Amino acid sequence: MVVKKKLRTIFMYYLVLSIVASGFGGFANTTVYAASLSITNGGGWFETASVEWSPVSDAASYNVYVKSASAPDSQYKQIDTELIRSYGSYWRADAVGLAAGDYVMKVEAVLSDNSTVSTVSNTLSVAAHDRSGFAFASNSTYGTGSGAYNGDGTLKAGAQVLYVTSKNAQTVTLDVITSSSGAVTTGEGIGDILNLRQKGYDKRPLAIRFIGKITDADMNGQLNSSGYLQVKGKSNYSEMNITLEGIGEDTYAYGWGILLRYVGNVEVRNLGVALFPDDGISMDTGNVNVWIHHNDLFYGTAGGDADQAKGDGSTDLKSGSTYITLSYNHYWDAGKASLVGLNESAEFFITLHHNWFDHSDSRHPRIRTGTVHVYNNFFDGISKYGVGVTTGSSSFVESNYFRNAKYPMMSSLQGTDALGAGTFSGENGGMIKAYNNRIDEAASLIYANSDAGTTPANPTSFDAYLASSRSENVPSTFKTLVGGTTYNNFDTRIDMGVTEADIDDVSLVEQIVTAEAGRMNNGDFTWEFDNAVDDKSSSLNSALMSKIKNYKTQLVSVGGNSTPTEPTEPTARKVDVWDFGGIQTSGDLYNNNITAEVLNSKTTIKSGTFVTTAFGDLTIANPVTSDRSYYYESDDTTVGVKSLSP
Structure with missing residues (x-):
């Protein structure tokens, strides 16, 4: 399967536009002369619109504006200059924080003589993010996981916005309230700023916008001792109101991971997370109302045990983390996609929906104790198992597409697991209610109450209970073989943050997920998996790892100045002699x-x-x-x- 940019087919469309008749055809490769200005590409995404244009030879700088398509010109709003970037042969700007609707963007070139030339895009259609799942359940602590944003995608009143690049990650500053009297301390470096927020006095909405490829070396002094950018509250479920987001299609947390601990109302979106040290995005302890969505999760580098060759967990959560939604993420050949629960004794609530488990191996998720809703995910060539339940957990698995997933659903020490040596380390079993899933080419799937699986039904040693309707309660007569746990029927008795109308038809899951999961417009990273090999292999793909390690950003500069102010990798970069020791x-x-x-x-x-x-x-x-x-x-x-x- 080739991962590439696609036309939007489900929730919105990507509109290729031109202002001059010859402007069609993708990125411009030449500088525009005679002070002409042409937009070459543009489109709308989820709560974001973007335009690209050819460089103007005598432009000193660029300004970009956005407004509703139906609004008068007086309503144009200038976007932050950091959202304007040079890629050498073209420029790009992204307008972020837009409510769903139609927009136009205006690009203005300021020439060397201070005169200006401008042009306006065609209509750009912007769609709303899918805010579903337990992170948005009415009975949760904060009722949302939108971080610094409102439910319509616009920034909250009084929100702070911070831009982090490879150049300023160690020096960016922000004033943070650090006492009950309102005293303010200026944090320097993204790590220091977040450490000051940990004190708990500053609850103002904060959107941290990352731009381009930011390496662990760029983040020197900003990460904890384990290699994570840490977003930490003062105690369990502290109100943070923070969004960590990538801008455009090419933002990477490269060589480092993100750790969330004791936080409430935090969002992580539109990031490529690659070569992380252990977990990619770790929700470690006491987190609530967290929304992890539209990220690309590549290989990590934990490399300790043999089963960590691809890294450890891509998106793990544990120790009382609850009311969390993982949605529209693209897992690239993950070894262990998502651990859900570790040592909990109390029930907690998690949703996974519209994720693309792309030739990954296991833990989609692997659940202990928790109550987990798994719907509309694309399990695409799974070499080990899909959803795994243990320790008395309950999972409602509905309207997912399992394409060549070896074992779609498993419960510890029973059913398919009991046919082999055991996959779940001898823990008690958990219960799965399955409904309306599409299963293609499974090696084994044993239902408790039906012969629809690849092996006959077994009422005492099964993988899942097959429901005849979405609202059916699983009878208490069906119990785990080890532990005697019954299904808790959470899906018929509590608010899950999603309604039946929100569930996409299973026949559309592959189409929707492959178009919408991962970063904006599927990101800038492409790879073709060989289904004949990769569907069954759990080994690290050395060619894929090599491409990840050798990824080079095409970003030249950040900001509206036409003279590059922040060279990255296309040209030799001088570095302060004290930046790197040893x-x-x-x-x-x-x-x-x-x-x-x-x-x-x-x-x-x-x-x-x-x-x-x-x-x-x-x-x-x-x-x-x-x-x-x-x-x-x-x-x-x-x-x-x-x-x-x-």
Whole structure:
């Protein structure tokens, strides 16, 4: 299956537009002269609209505006300059925080003589995010997981907005209320800002907008000792009102993960999370009303045990985390997609819907104790198992498409699990109510009350109870073989944050999920899985890992200035000599045989030869690469090195 940008077919459409007759055909590859300005691409997504345009040769800067398509020109609102970015051959701007509706965007080039030229997009149709599941249940603590946003997708009144890039992650500042008297402390660096918010005095809505590929080296000093950006409250379920979001199609948390602990009302969206240290997005302890959606979860690098070659959990939650929705995420060959529960004794509530489990192996999710609604997910070539229940948990599994999932549903020590050595470590079983799922090519699925599975029904040792209607209660006569637990029928007695009308027809699940899961417009990363091989293999795909490790951003600069102000990887980047430690140097600093070796245990690079081009500056004569590329800068006496990971 090829993952690529698609036309919107379900909730909205992606509109290719042009202002001049010759403007169709994708990204512009040449600079526009004579102060002409043409929009080459544009479209609407979920609560976001974007435009792209060709560079104007004599433009000093750009401004971008957005308004409702039906509003007068006086209603144009200028977007933040950080939302305007250069990609060399084209520029792009994203208007974020839009309610569903039709919009137009105006691009204005400010020329070197201070005159302006502008052009306006065609209509851009913006859709609403699907706010469903337990994160939005009426009986939950905060009633929403929208973070800094209102239910219609607009920013809440008084919201703060913070932009984080590879260049400013360590230096960005924000004033944070840090005492009951209203005293304010200025945090410096995204990690410091979030640490100040942990004090619990500042509950103002905060949208943290990440732009481009941000590496663990860029985040030096901002992560905890385990390699996570930590969003932490003062105590269980603390009100945070925070959204962490990527801008556009190419934002990456690259080499680091996100840890949520003791938080309430937090949203994480539109991020590519790659090469994370253990878990990608970890909801560790005491979280409530959390919404994790439209993210791309790639390989991690835990690598401890054999079953962690792809990382540990992509989106794990445990220790009293409840009223959480995981939706529209794209899991790329995950080894362990989502652990739900660890040592809980009390019931908790989780929803997974419209996720794309793309050739991943297990834990979709793997549930202990919890009450979990699993609907409209696409299980696409699952080498081990889909939904697994243990420890008295209850899961309602409805209207999902299981395509070549080896074991779609399992309960510990019974049914399919009892046919082998046991998948769930000897824990007591859990109960699944299954309804209206599409099952293609399962190796085994044993229902308690029907012969519809691939093996005959078994009323005492089964994988799931097959309901004849959505509202059917599972009789208490059906119990787990080990533990004697009955299904708790939560789906017929409590608010799940979703109605029957919200459930998509199972025949449309593949189409909807492959179009809408993951980052905006499916993100900028493409990969073709080989179903004949990858459906059954649980091994790390070395070619996929190589492509992830060698990913290079195309982003050139952030901000409306036409002269790049924030070069990333397309050109050599000079780095402060004190940014990276563990350097051993040899050779004559002012001659042509300077060598440098990275001693940091996380990466290895062989010695290379460099030449000086000016006093105190070094350029690469013979580039040396292993997993990563390096650039060097020197002062009079020392050589520094900084990772600019592909």
